Amino acid sequence: MMSRYLAVVLLAGVLGSLANAQEGPHFDGQSWWETVKVLADDKMEGRETGSQGLDRAEAWMTAQLKSAGVEPGFRGGFLQSVPLRRREIVESQSSLTLVHHAKLMPVSLGRDAYFSLRIDQDRAVEAPLVFAGYGLDVPEAGYNDLHGLDLKGKIAVVMTGSPSSILAALASHYQSSGQRWKTLRQAGAIGIVTILNPWSMDIPWERNAANRTHPVEALDDPALDDTAGEKLAVTFNPAHAEELFVGTGHTFDEISVLARDRKPMPSFPLQLSLRSRLTVKTEKITSANVVAVLPGTDPALKGQYIVLSAHIDHLGIGAPINGDAIYNGAMDNAAGDAVVLDVARSLQSAHAKLRRSILFVFFTGEEEGLLGSKYFTAHPPVPAHSIVADVNTDMFLPIIPLKILRVYGLEESTVGETAQKVADSLGIAVQADPEPLRNVFIRSDQYNFILHGIPSIATKVGYDPDTPEQKIMKDWLTNRYHAPSDDTNQPVDMNAAARFEEIVRDIAVNLANNSASPQWSPNSFFRRYAQGQ
Numbered sequence: 001m002m003s004r005y006l007a008v009v010l011l012a013g014v015l016g017s018l019a020n021a022q023e024g025p026h027f028d029g030q031s032w033w034e035t036v037k038v039l040a041d042d043k044m045e046g047r048e049t050g051s052q053g054l055d056r057a058e059a060w061m062t063a064q065l066k067s068a069g070v071e072p073g074f075r076g077g078f079l080q081s082v083p084l085r086r087r088e089i090v091e092s093q094s095s096l097t098l099v100h101h102a103k104l105m106p107v108s109l110g111r112d113a114y115f116s117l118r119i120d121q122d123r124a125v126e127a128p129l130v131f132a133g134y135g136l137d138v139p140e141a142g143y144n145d146l147h148g149l150d151l152k153g154k155i156a157v158v159m160t161g162s163p164s165s166i167l168a169a170l171a172s173h174y175q176s177s178g179q180r181w182k183t184l185r186q187a188g189a190i191g192i193v194t195i196l197n198p199w200s201m202d203i204p205w206e207r208n209a210a211n212r213t214h215p216v217e218a219l220d221d222p223a224l225d226d227t228a229g230e231k232l233a234v235t236f237n238p239a240h241a242e243e244l245f246v247g248t249g250h251t252f253d254e255i256s257v258l259a260r261d262r263k264p265m266p267s268f269p270l271q272l273s274l275r276s277r278l279t280v281k282t283e284k285i286t287s288a289n290v291v292a293v294l295p296g297t298d299p300a301l302k303g304q305y306i307v308l309s310a311h312i313d314h315l316g317i318g319a320p321i322n323g324d325a326i327y328n329g330a331m332d333n334a335a336g337d338a339v340v341l342d343v344a345r346s347l348q349s350a351h352a353k354l355r356r357s358i359l360f361v362f363f364t365g366e367e368e369g370l371l372g373s374k375y376f377t378a379h380p381p382v383p384a385h386s387i388v389a390d391v392n393t394d395m396f397l398p399i400i401p402l403k404i405l406r407v408y409g410l411e412e413s414t415v416g417e418t419a420q421k422v423a424d425s426l427g428i429a430v431q432a433d434p435e436p437l438r439n440v441f442i443r444s445d446q447y448n449f450i451l452h453g454i455p456s457i458a459t460k461v462g463y464d465p466d467t468p469e470q471k472i473m474k475d476w477l478t479n480r481y482h483a484p485s486d487d488t489n490q491p492v493d494m495n496a497a498a499r500f501e502e503i504v505r506d507i508a509v510n511l512a513n514n515s516a517s518p519q520w521s522p523n524s525f526f527r528r529y530a531q532g533q
């Protein structure tokens with residue numbers, strides 16, 4: 001291992017040659033790593049939503065923000081309390097059974113399928129199954145899996161994924177749990193069985209299934225429940241999905257190949273019904289978002305806010321892997337919190353004269369379904385229309401050198417253009433989402449801002465397909481993503497982290513100081529959510 005001193009000297013040299021004279025470099029990677037080490041320490045117990053470990057992490061973050069000199073984001077302080085409901089399955093009193101005429105075939109919980117408890121399901125359901133392809137109805141792309149299909153009173157079986165004819169952002173949007181339910185409910189369905197696409201599973205089935213009885217949280221607010229009325233929600237193992245297709249003239253292999261090739265799907269009734277019995281314990285709990293503000297200085301613009309966000313929660317203590325049960329979440333997402341904290345410190349201490357105000361937001365409940373950001377965007381501390389952009393950092397993965405910046409939402413708004421400009425000025429290439437099947441665009445907190453009409457992006461360290469870098473990332477996802485080994489005993493590239501921080505800082509400064517407010521692109525699908533534009 002290279003000595004720390006040498007690493008810093010080399011780092012300073014690289015950054016110095018890239019930054020323009022009057023700006024930066026502002027970061028050395030060290031302060032970033034120090035924050036990651038605190039938040040991902042075993043003492044924080046994996047920062048599960050509603051846990052004492054997360055409370056400790058948030059208390060530490062609040063103290064850091066205070067000492068950095070930024071102001072509390074709410075009248076009452078730095079914390080926004082988020083009311084939640086915790087659900088825990090009693091698996092010994094729960095079951096799934098496939099019914100074929102009079103024949104009953106038990107579904108093995110864990111091996112074949114598990115209940116998706118984020119959705120508040122009925123305790124007993126029985127209904128026929130219908131294969132609804134990808135379960136998509138996307139008028140903008142002229143694609144409809146549900147055409148001519150009778151789903152009334154039935155359970156839709158869908159495959160995650162989308163045909164390549166649908167743009168990535170659009171396909172991701174229509175696969176969000178709320179939008180998917182809206183589509184299928186309108187067609188008359190009462191529940192959904194989701195078969196995970198074997199060609200885009202980040203986490204092996206066994207690891208997901210091992211934590212299926214772990215409690216989950218949901219917002220304790222019926223007005224914010226976009227899957228209300230969904231009576232059944234089950235996730236199915238693609239390795240055991242063949243049994244669903246018996247007697248239909250179709251095989252799961254055929255479906256799977258279409259999903260791999262991103263071709264249109266057939267849809268047809270299955271020969272089976274599904275019977276569920278579900279027992280759940282529920283409990284009211286609270287957690288919090290941490291919010292700080294750096295007021296702008298231009299009287300005409302300081303009433304507008306740029307949000308820099310990162311989720312601070314992770315998965316807590318779960319099924320042990322290699323004897324370790326603490327899911328530390330170092331890259332997911334202590335690393336992102338460290339970026340937002342460092343940028344807050346830097347902008348405050350540089351007395352940067354920013355025209356617009358900046359909100360620094362650390363969300364709870366991201367891992368439970370973007371709960372903290374959903375609550376925050378529904379109950380913001382400033383008038384909703386005064387939030388003009390969100391730049392979100394979640395699991396940006398500085399485990400390879402930063403040569404390419406990946407920008408989710410690159411082409412959707414002028415926030416994407418700003419990111420492109422900043423990267424250009426630092427000699428870093430930019431790429432849009434090259435892996436649309438993974439639905440990353442809707443898998444983090446920026447998505448709730450988008451749904452409120454606010455132009456947003458999320459950025460990460462990028463890489464090209466079929467390169468050694470892609471292999472490193474793929475191995476990371478398979479072995480460390482949502483596993484206890486996402487801890488501080490893994491190799492990281494502090495130079496990449498420092499350069500990434502410089503980018504986020506520059507984007508924030510640009511967005512805060514541009515005379516024009518951020519705007520959606522004229523052709524962006526997501527423009528429809530913007531109010532008054």
Ligand SMILES: [Zn+2]
Pocket residue numbers: 332367482
């Ligand atoms: Zn995560």
